[in-house]
Amino acid sequence: MTENRHVKLGLTDQDVLEMYETMLLARKIDERMWLLNRAGKIPFVISCQGQEAAQVGAAFALDKEKDYILPYYRDMGVVLRFGMNARDLMLSAFAKAEDPNSGGRQMPGHFGQKKNRIVTGSSPVTTQVPHAVGIALAGKMQGKDFVTFTTFGEGSSNQGDFHEGANFAAVHKLPVILMCENNKYAISVPIHKQLACENVSDRAIGYGMPGVTVDGNDPIAVYEAVKAAADRGRRGEGPTLVETISYRLTPHSSDDDDRAYRSGEEVEEAKKKDSIFTFKAYLQELNILTEAIETEMNDRIAAAVNDATEYAEAAPYAEAESALKHVYGEGE
Numbered sequence: 001m002t003e004n005r006h007v008k009l010g011l012t013d014q015d016v017l018e019m020y021e022t023m024l025l026a027r028k029i030d031e032r033m034w035l036l037n038r039a040g041k042i043p044f045v046i047s048c049q050g051q052e053a054a055q056v057g058a059a060f061a062l063d064k065e066k067d068y069i070l071p072y073y074r075d076m077g078v079v080l081r082f083g084m085n086a087r088d089l090m091l092s093a094f095a096k097a098e099d100p101n102s103g104g105r106q107m108p109g110h111f112g113q114k115k116n117r118i119v120t121g122s123s124p125v126t127t128q129v130p131h132a133v134g135i136a137l138a139g140k141m142q143g144k145d146f147v148t149f150t151t152f153g154e155g156s157s158n159q160g161d162f163h164e165g166a167n168f169a170a171v172h173k174l175p176v177i178l179m180c181e182n183n184k185y186a187i188s189v190p191i192h193k194q195l196a197c198e199n200v201s202d203r204a205i206g207y208g209m210p211g212v213t214v215d216g217n218d219p220i221a222v223y224e225a226v227k228a229a230a231d232r233g234r235r236g237e238g239p240t241l242v243e244t245i246s247y248r249l250t251p252h253s254s255d256d257d258d259r260a261y262r263s264g265e266e267v268e269e270a271k272k273k274d275s276i277f278t279f280k281a282y283l284q285e286l287n288i289l290t291e292a293i294e295t296e297m298n299d300r301i302a303a304a305v306n307d308a309t310e311y312a313e314a315a316p317y318a319e320a321e322s323a324l325k326h327v328y329g330e331g332e
Contacts (some may be wrong), residue, residue, distance in 0.1 A: 003284040005220050009227070012061075013288045019219050020279055020289065021297050023052040026076040027276055027307050029086055033093050033108070037254045041313065042093045046109045050078040050249035051181050053275030055151075056081060057219030058242075061226035062149055068117045069136050070128040070150040073109030074169055074181065078151065083116035086308035097318035104318050105324075110163055126156040129165035129178065129212040136174040136233075147233040149226070154243075155186025157200045166241065170207040175233030177226060178241045181216065183248035188261040204241040216244030217275040249274065 004018045026048050036042045048055065055077030064082050071078045076089060088100050095104035101112045112120030121128050132150035139146050156162055157180050180200045183190050185215045204211025214221045222244055227239035246269035251258040283289035
């Protein structure tokens with residue numbers, strides 16, 4: 001009999017159903033974006049497929065009413081939990097004026113939404129880490145009660161921004177959660193060519209913070225690790241490095257041909273651990289996800305994805321003159 005793991009962590013059956021629905025919504029939006037890209041309707045996709053469990057498990061461990069998140073470009077599951085919706089994400093994919101991230105100025109995956117404390121990311125990887133640390137420092141100086149949560153790939157953990165941010169956060173005991181979504185490839189470079197140590201989390205001890213590696217295909221395990229890190233940060237005990245191990249199921253982006261650096265057999269093997277199916281099985285075995293609930297959920301998600309696609313495709317582009325907005329001083 002399947003062990004009821006989520007209840008031991010204080011999660012209700014409704015919580016884990018919401019987790020699964022958020023994961024599935026992220027997957028279905030992502031799949032639709034690939035179809036739109038191949039049909040020539042949107043220019044670019046950078047995918048979350050294979051990493052939804054880590055993203056959603058982590059986001060559920062945070063307080064979406066007060067914490068700040070600084071996601072990296074794959075984090076569709078995180079931003080959906082923090083208040084973005086299918087329309088928001090599809091408007092970004094179509095680069096329309098209503099895109100809440102940047103008004104159509106940036107590529108998809110550059111998330112930013114002030115009202116939900118989603119801090120804008122940029123194309124140079126890992127710049128979000130020192131930004132997250134700076135926000136945490138400001139919060140500590142002002143006596144505010146929030147943690148900052150930032151994510152990055154294992155390739156980003158080799159950048160100077162990560163090391164400087166981690167060191168500063170640890171020295172000043174800042175409430176920061178650094179979560180590395182290790183998907184095995186930094187574009188085309190496999191993990192064994194990136195790190196000499198076994199895990200990214202092994203680096204934590206050098207900064208004087210805890211480091212933990214968990215199964216990124218298990219949202220409950222990720223929830224537990226991130227909740228512990230958040231609690232630690234709120235107690236004033238400083239940052240934590242969390243590493244989630246999963247696998248990128250798609251090419252790096254719609255411009256990448258992953259056949260050049262990994263085999264189809266390797267990808268197919270990884271799909272056997274796909275969290276969309278393994279977490280679904282967990283919920284079914286506990287009779288939490290019944291056939292009726294699943295049908296209703298699938299219908300709801302399909303309607304949301306179809307609505308978002310139709311709305312975003314029909315939405316207007318930004319006026320050409322707006323290209324200079326927020327670039328130069330506009331005077332009085």
